[in-house]
Amino acid sequence: MERIxxxxxxxxxxVTIQVDLYDRLALTLENDLINMVSQTGARGVLIDxxxxxxxxxxxxxxxxxxxxMSRIMDAETVVVGMQPAVAITLVxxxxxxxxxHTALNxxxxxxxxxxxxxxxxxxxxxxxxxxDDRND
Amino acid sequence: MNTTAQVLEKNKxxxxxxxxxxxxxxxxxxxxxxxxxxxxxxxxxxxxxLLRAVSKGNxxxxxxxxxxxxxxxxxxxxxxxxxxxxxxxxTGAYVLSLKQAIMEVLIEQxxxxxxxxxxxxxxxxxxxxxxxxxxxxxFIKGREEVILRQTDEIxxxxxxxxxVWDGILALPIIGTxxxxxxxxxxxxxxxxxxxxxxxxxxxxxxxVPAVDSLVAQHLIKTVSATRLMGAECIISGIRAEIAxxxxxxxxxLSNIKTKASLAxxxxxxxSMTNLEVRRVDRNKxxxxxR
Numbered sequence: 314m315e316r317i318x319x320x321x322x323x324x325x326x327x328v329t330i331q332v333d334l335y336d337r338l339a340l341t342l343e344n345d346l347i348n349m350v351s352q353t354g355a356r357g358v359l360i361d362x363x364x365x366x367x368x369x370x371x372x373x374x375x376x377x378x379x380x381x382m383s384r385i386m387d388a389e390t391v392v393v394g395m396q397p398a399v400a401i402t403l404v405x406x407x408x409x410x411x412x413x414h415t416a417l418n419x420x421x422x423x424x425x426x427x428x429x430x431x432x433x434x435x436x437x438x439x440x441x442x443x444x445d446d447r448n449d
Numbered sequence: 450m451n452t453t454a455q456v457l458e459k460n461k462x463x464x465x466x467x468x469x470x471x472x473x474x475x476x477x478x479x480x481x482x483x484x485x486x487x488x489x490x491x492x493x494x495x496x497x498x499l500l501r502a503v504s505k506g507n508x509x510x511x512x513x514x515x516x517x518x519x520x521x522x523x524x525x526x527x528x529x530x531x532x533x534x535x536x537x538x539x540t541g542a543y544v545l546s547l548k549q550a551i552m553e554v555l556i557e558q559x560x561x562x563x564x565x566x567x568x569x570x571x572x573x574x575x576x577x578x579x580x581x582x583x584x585x586x587x588f589i590k591g592r593e594e595v596i597l598r599q600t601d602e603i604x605x606x607x608x609x610x611x612x613v614w615d616g617i618l619a620l621p622i623i624g625t626x627x628x629x630x631x632x633x634x635x636x637x638x639x640x641x642x643x644x645x646x647x648x649x650x651x652x653x654x655x656x657v658p659a660v661d662s663l664v665a666q667h668l669i670k671t672v673s674a675t676r677l678m679g680a681e682c683i684i685s686g687i688r689a690e691i692a693x694x695x696x697x698x699x700x701x702l703s704n705i706k707t708k709a710s711l712a713x714x715x716x717x718x719x720s721m722t723n724l725e726v727r728r729v730d731r732n733k734x735x736x737x738x739r
Contacts, residue, residue, distance in 0.1 A: 393679060397639030400677040401632075404670045415679035417646055422679070 317342045319349045325426055326350065326388075327419075331364045332339040339375045344412035346379055350386050358383050361419055363394030373408035381412040389414060389429050393422035453555075453569045454504040460554045464691075465489075467553055471546035475539075481534070495522050498545070499580075508572040511579045523580060524587040531566055531591030540588045545582040548574065608634050610641040617718045619649045619711065623656030633666035635674055642680050649718045650675050653711050655686030665700040672705050681706070681721065685714035 315338060320327040326349055328342065330445035346358065358379065365372075391414040395403075403410065414429075416422035457464065469489060484574040502515040511520060523544070530540045551573055554606055559566035603624065613619045620638055624630075652671065657664065668684060685708040687695075695702060708714040721724060 322596060392677075395678050396638060397674075397678065399633055400639055400674040403677055404674040409673040410677060415677055416647070417642065417679040421646075421648070 319345055321349070321353055321355070322359075324355060324430065325359055325423070326353065326355045327359045327361070329361040329364075333367050334372055334375075336371055337403050339372060343375055343379055343382075347382050347386070350383055350388050355388050356430050358388050358390045359419065359422050359426060360390065362392060362399070363396070363400060363418070363423075365421060366396060368399050368402055370406050370408060373403050373410065376413060377408070377410055380410070383429050384412065389426060391416055391422040391425055393417065393419050403447060404445065452565075453572070454506070456558050457503060457551065457554065458500055461500060461556065462472065463497065463732065464547075464550050464554050465493060467550035468492055468496070469545050471549055472543065475542055475546065484661040491522075491526055492547075495526070498522055499547075503576075508576050510581065511576065517579065519580065522584050524586050527587035528583045528591040528694060531588050532595065537585065537588060539729060540584060541581060544577060544584050548577040551577070551599075608637060610637050612641075612645055612647070613651070613715065614718070614724075616647045616722055617649045617715070618642065618643075618645065619653060619715075620650045621653045621656060621711075624655060624657070624665045626667050628667065631671060635671050638671065639674060639678055641668065642675065642678050649681050649683065649721060651683045651685055651714045652719060653714070654684060654691070655688065655711070657686075660691045660694055662698050662700060665698070665702070669702075669705065683708060683714045683717055685709070685711045 317328060317330055317332075317338065319342075326346065330342075331337075349355065357379075360376070360379070369370060376392060383390045389390065390412075392410065393416045395415065396411075414422075414425060415424070418426050450730055464510070469485075470490060471489060472492070473485060492549070498519040500518055502513075505515045507515050510516075526543065527540055530543075552570060554567055555566060555573070608620060608622060608630075611619045611621070618638070618641055620634065622634060626634070637650075641647070642650060652668065654660070654668070660668075672682040683706045684702070687707055687709055706717065708717060716726075
């Protein structure tokens with residue numbers, strides 16, 4: 314059966330959807346992705362949908378589901394490269410993908426994930442940094 | 450029965466003269482839009498047609514073939530006048546002043562026969578009233594055409610997407626936002642975001658006359674679509690009245706960044722992209738170079 318590959322890039326997972334998603338494929342992807350997150354302990358998931366030209370409400374729901382599931386497992390989801398037509402369709406369907414981060418392209422998505430991760434790390438290291446400041 | 454027509458035909462020159470006098474003496478005549486020669490020519494043509502039609506003895510039905518020429522001429526005149534920007538009053542006065550001229554002449558001619566005069570005046574009155582209705586109809590139709598053309602033109606003026614800074618787009622919306630327009634605005638904006646790779650879009654609604662729940666809905670849609678693309682959207686140019694309507698209508702804009710002016714929206718956009726605008730102290734630089 315056709316599968317969409319999930320690539321591991323450091324602390325993030327990268328999924329590039331190059332084909333139009335049909336329902337079963339989307340469900341398989343959701344399954345694979347969540348398993349991957351749990352296996353690798355990834356901190357972020359990047360889904361590139363720049364090649365997707367058709368979405369429906371189901372697709373929108375799957376994206377939302379992936380984001381919610383990942384968040385429970387402490388991973389942020391970023392959807393990147395959405396086509397204007399796709400964005401308009403989703404809005405008209407009333408799906409604004411709450412809780413999903415978006416970025417224009419993979420590069421910016423990576424940047425966003427890095428800052429999100431950076432913010433979290435900073436919170437952990439805050440005390441240390443304070444000490445460093447005093448030493449300066 | 451044709452005597453009325455004969456009397457009128459005999460006094461055609463006088464009627465025309467009086468009519469011209471009436472028209473020219475009217476204070477509201479726009480001699481800047483039309484020369485008196487043109488007016489004379491138009492009026493003569495019109496009067497010729499009218500007398501020809503009346504000579505057939507038809508005073509009632511202006512939609513008959515005899516009147517075709519008259520109504521056609523009248524329609525032409527009204528349409529041209531509507532396009533030239535004459536007021537309805539001026540256009541109406543054109544036919545009504547003819548009535549006056551004809552009445553004056555008839556009264557002179559029929560001094561000794563009030564009964565016939567009365568009947569003739571009644572008939573002509575009716576006829577000319579009908580003609581003036583035709584004038585008005587056509588005048589309004591002409592005006593409506595102008596309005597339709599302008600509406601088309603306005604909607605054709607696309608909403609421009611301006612790149613105000615590297616990564617910052619501005620979209621001034623002028624005029625009412627309806628569904629069709631929102632669609633165009635949204636498509637333009639999203640496409641431009643893709644083309645320029647911008648992170649921030651500023652929607653400036655200072656040119657939107659009123660915001661009701663439907664317009665707000667459209668704005669929220671645009672903002673959501675921009676977000677889905679991975680860009681942030683700021684709405685600016687919210688005037689006091691608009692803020693009041695939005696709150697009174699209970700529209701929730703709390704999860705959308707809003708600013709009062711384009712300047713403050715730009716400032717917010719700068720701080721979101723970690724940019725800073727600073728004043729350069731020229732004097733200091735000058736001293737250093739010296």
